[in-house]
Amino acid sequence: MKPLDAFDTLAERHRPELVAYLTRLLGDAHAAEDACQDTLLRAYRAYARLRPDSNARAWLYKIATNTALNALKRRRRAAAHTADVDMEQLSADSVSFEQREQMRTVRQAVETLPLKQRAALMLRQFQGMAYAEIALSLGCSPEAARANVYQAIRRLRETLSE
Numbered sequence: 001m002k003p004l005d006a007f008d009t010l011a012e013r014h015r016p017e018l019v020a021y022l023t024r025l026l027g028d029a030h031a032a033e034d035a036c037q038d039t040l041l042r043a044y045r046a047y048a049r050l051r052p053d054s055n056a057r058a059w060l061y062k063i064a065t066n067t068a069l070n071a072l073k074r075r076r077r078a079a080a081h082t083a084d085v086d087m088e089q090l091s092a093d094s095v096s097f098e099q100r101e102q103m104r105t106v107r108q109a110v111e112t113l114p115l116k117q118r119a120a121l122m123l124r125q126f127q128g129m130a131y132a133e134i135a136l137s138l139g140c141s142p143e144a145a146r147a148n149v150y151q152a153i154r155r156l157r158e159t160l161s162e
Contacts, residue, residue, distance in 0.1 A: 006047075007043070007044055007047045010043075010056055010060070011040050011043070011044075014057060014060050015036060015040070017127060018036050018039060018040075018060065018061070018064050019032050019033060019036045020032075020126065020127075021061070021064060021122055021123070021126065021127055022035045022036055022039075022064055022067075022068055024110075024122045024126055025065075025068045025072075025118060025119060025122055026068055026071060026072065027107070027111060031071060034071075035064065035067045035068055035071055036064070038067050039060065039063050039064040039067045042063050042067065043059070043060055043063050046063075055133060055136055057133065058129075058133045058136035058137045059136070061123065061127070061129070061133075061136075061137035062136060062137045062138070062139060064137075065119050065137055065138060068119070069115055069119075072115060105160065106156075106160065109155075109156050109159040109160055110156065112155075112159065113152050113155060113156070116138060116140075116148050117148045117149075117151050117152035117155070118152065119137075119138060119148075120134055120138060120145055120148035120149045120152060121148070121149055121152040121153065121156075123137055123138075124149045131143075131145045131146045131149075132145075134148075134149070
């Protein structure tokens with residue numbers, strides 16, 4: 001298989017889950033689409049340097065995470081606010097007012113997490129990654145990945161129990 005074909009296959013396979021991950025991280029579906037495009041462009045440019053024995057999925061998530069973190073930093077500098085995104089993709093008609101309020105409260109609590117904790121939690125809970133894969137994606141040890149997930153859950157429990 002030619003390198004370009006191999007990259008196309010990789011990008012096509014992981015694009016939907018990258019967009020979902022970036023949407024959860026960025027809190028904005030349009031920003032997530034842009035970040036995914038940027039991620040795939042960066043990955044394409046670096047693809048020739050990817051070792052054949054590397055975990056390509058974790059490599060893509062590392063690029064996506066860095067892209068999202070950069071976007072969040074730019075957003076903070078510009079003092080823009082995070083748009084609301086329905087994390088469960090449920091229509092407003094099928095969800096009660098109480099459920100919408102609970103989802104909004106959880107979303108706001110997640111947005112207050114430090115970026116590494118938020119990313120680790122999203123990778124674990126929504127992308128189903130193992131701690132070793134999260135570690136590769138975030139550029140840390142598996143123990144640090146586990147600690148970030150644990151701390152994120154602990155903070156969410158504290159915040160939501162108030």
